[in-house]
Amino acid sequence: MLVRRSFAFKCTLLVLAWLLLAIACVQISPRVFWPAAFGALTLPAALALNLAAVGYWLLRNWRVAALPAVVAFLTWPHFQRGLALHPFRPAPVAEAGWQPVRLVSANVRIFNVYPQLRDKDSESSRKFIQWLAANPADILCLQEFYNEPAGGRSTEGSLFRSTDKIGRQAGRQAFVSKTLTNWAGSEFGxxxxxxxxxxxxxxxxxxxxxxxxxxxxxxxxxxxxxxxVYNFHLQSMSMDEKDIVDSYSSKEGLKKKGLGLMRRFKRGIVARSVQVDTLVRRFERCRYPMLLCADLNDVPYSYTYDQLADRFQNAWATVGTGVGATYNGALPFVRIDNQFASPQWQIGELEVNYEIPFSDHFPTSAIYWLPKSATATAAGVE
Incomplete structure (x- = not known):
């Protein structure tokens, strides 16, 4: 009875209620109720406090500790979304006859072609294209792609003939989805x-x-x-990194930048919820084994991520260790680039390529294994 009346016990119940509410918020579409997205963003704190409650009550009263411990066990997949831990996971072993597929996904930021992105002699552009061309991966999925045709206008000559260098010259077929071809014939997409x-x-x-x-x-x-294989790029926040940093660095910054950031955040989360719902409907019509590469522009504790994680294996959450941050900027611990696999696949490994800092996103490299008969009787539907 004394335990139930204690302040610590009441706080534990509040944490459990907060945790369950935050999980519910993750599953609510921002198109229906956009403020739920803010509740979803508090989920990491609720998960951490619940684990703290487990530790506290193990020292005080193990019977009470059972309650947050059971909740921690049931919500562990949500914990793994943001901080992957696999201390007892055996090294994956591919069975005889399984087919390996090596996959790289990268937001290449138009290979830094714009003057404000270029460095001396376009060295980062050159190195990035060379790294992709020489990469042993079977499949490359590139977002914010850029290509110049033969005789393009860049002063570097053939530097930005990226489709040819990464494709034909490297022994790969190419499919470029063009969203813009400018007056000089340069392709974006x-x-x-x-x-x-x-x-x-x-x-x-x-x-x-x-x-x-x-x-x-x-x-x-x-x-x-x-x-x-799907490759997609969802709606960005259109939020300047400096504005975000300024908004939480001081009260003046919050007053000056906060309202504008809020409006852009709302537009972004609503747009992404509509986009991911559109994609999920398409995924459900396909019976081929699927691999997804995406710049989600959203964190693991979001409706966007949740809709994909409920249907597919997230490669980092399955085999990674740690946060797996993919954003190359001042905002730490942000993973917005993800790879997913349908249930037929075994995920061998996934690595964030921190040694390739030529964009504001780090590439991710993975190995997947597919049983030989996985699509013997499958039929794909557009």
Missing amino acids: MAIFSRFPIVGRGTISFDKLTQNHAMFVDLRLPAGDTIR
Whole structure:
């Protein structure tokens, strides 16, 4: 009775209620009720406090500790979304006859072609394209892609002939989904490059075709199986990094920047909720084993991520260790770039390539294994 009346016990119950409410907020579409997105963002704090409650009550009263411990066990998949821990996970072993697929996903930031992004002699652009061209990956999914045709206007000559360098010259087929071709013939959009034959392809627009859209290819593996790979880039926040830092560094900054940031945050989360719902409907119509590469522009504790994680394996949450931050900027611990796999796949590994700092996103590299008969009787549906 004394325990139930104690301040610590009441705080524990409040934490449990907060945790359950935050999980509910993650599952509410911002299109229906956008303030729920703010509740979802508090989920990491609620998860951490619940674990603290487990430790506290283990020292005070193990019977009470059972309550937050059971909740921690049931909500562990949510914990893994933001901080992946696999202390007892055995090294994956591919069985005989399983087919390996090596996949790289990267937001290449138009290879820094704009003057404000370039460095001396366009060294970062050159190195990034060379790294992608030489990469042993079977498939490359690139967001914010840029390509110049032969005889393009850049002073570097053939430097930005990226489709040719990453594609044909590297032994890969290319599918470029173009959202803009300017007066000089330069192409902007997204791209998928594959060493496997491309037997189908398509583009998915969100209302109208912009930089934020999706594309897919159907690939024929050596054993004859067909897989589908999606590459998509969801709505950005359109929020300047400096404005975000200023907003939480001082009260004046919050007053000056806060309201504008709030409006842009709302527009972004609502747009992404509509976009991910559109994609989920398409995913549900496909019976091929799927791999997804995405710049979600959203964190693991969001409706966008939740809709994908409920249906697919997130590669980092499955095999990674730590936060797995992919944003290359002043905001720490932000993972907005993700790879997902449908249940047929075994995820071998996923690595964030921190040694490739040529964009505001770090690339991610993964190895997947597919049972040989996984698509023997499957049929894809557009």
